Amino acid sequence: MMKCPSNGLCSRLPADCIDCATNFSCVYGKPVTFDCTVKPSVTCVDQDFKSQKSFIINMTCRFCWQLPETDYECSNSTSCMTVSCPRQRYTANCTVRDHIHCLGNRTFPKMLYCNWTGGYKWSTALALSITLGGFGADRFYLGQWREGLGKLFSFGGLGIWTLIDVLLIGVGYVGPADGSLYI
Numbered sequence: 001m002m003k004c005p006s007n008g009l010c011s012r013l014p015a016d017c018i019d020c021a022t023n024f025s026c027v028y029g030k031p032v033t034f035d036c037t038v039k040p041s042v043t044c045v046d047q048d049f050k051s052q053k054s055f056i057i058n059m060t061c062r063f064c065w066q067l068p069e070t071d072y073e074c075s076n077s078t079s080c081m082t083v084s085c086p087r088q089r090y091t092a093n094c095t096v097r098d099h100i101h102c103l104g105n106r107t108f109p110k111m112l113y114c115n116w117t118g119g120y121k122w123s124t125a126l127a128l129s130i131t132l133g134g135f136g137a138d139r140f141y142l143g144q145w146r147e148g149l150g151k152l153f154s155f156g157g158l159g160i161w162t163l164i165d166v167l168l169i170g171v172g173y174v175g176p177a178d179g180s181l182y183i
Contacts, residue, residue, distance in 0.1 A: 003098070010036075010044035010055040014098035015106060017042045024103065026061035033058050034101070057101055064102040065110065071100045077114060088114045118143075118180035122172065125182070129169045133162040138169060143177035 004017035020036040034057045038044050046052050064072070074092035089111045096106045120142060129138035136151030156162035168174040175182065 004039070004042045006043045008044055010038065010046060010052050011057060012099045013038065013042065013044055015096075015101060016098075020057065020101075022103065026103075028061055028066075030061050031058060032061040059101045062102060063104040064096050064106055065094075065104070065108045067096065067100065067102055071102075072096045074110060074112060077112070090114060115181060117183050118176050118178050120176045120180065120182055122169075122182035125169050125174075126166070129162070129166045133165055134159065138165060142175065144174075 003014060005013070010018075018036045018038055020034040023032060023034065026032040035054065036057050037054045038052070044052055044055075046055065072094045074094040077090035077092065091109050092112045094108055094110045096102060125138055125142055128141050132138070134151070134156030136148035136156070139145070139148035139151055151157065151161055151165075154161065157164075165174065172182070
């Protein structure tokens, strides 16, 4: 089943609704134009709202799998483990958004990292580091109990360790001990 809107802009039609003369000899990353025609059951208009059957699409020469992540959607994993080191990857099936034009298959596999969280909030870790960091509360919260004990018994490294931890947690360098991401 095709989803071809009628009377919309020709340049915004999904790829299933148009036929374009593909130029595979274009130079990667460079602008290229394609001569396109709408399929018989589809009507579209130009920017002046005049009906068109043939039009030109301007795009950057690249295959669909080379598009930026904002131009396609991928399936989520059901096989990601909660704890794995190094970070686990999974094969996702990605599909290009309707109004994006590219060369090659519009559905493609892609290896993505598992993004999971253990429920730790960055803002809570930073607040604990600023207020109770001298007692190791930030490290205890993140599950790093050995470092927490070290900070507790050294009074935050006499304040130096506390200041360094505020900076490291603030920029996101120090995270949860289980390797998860912040919420």
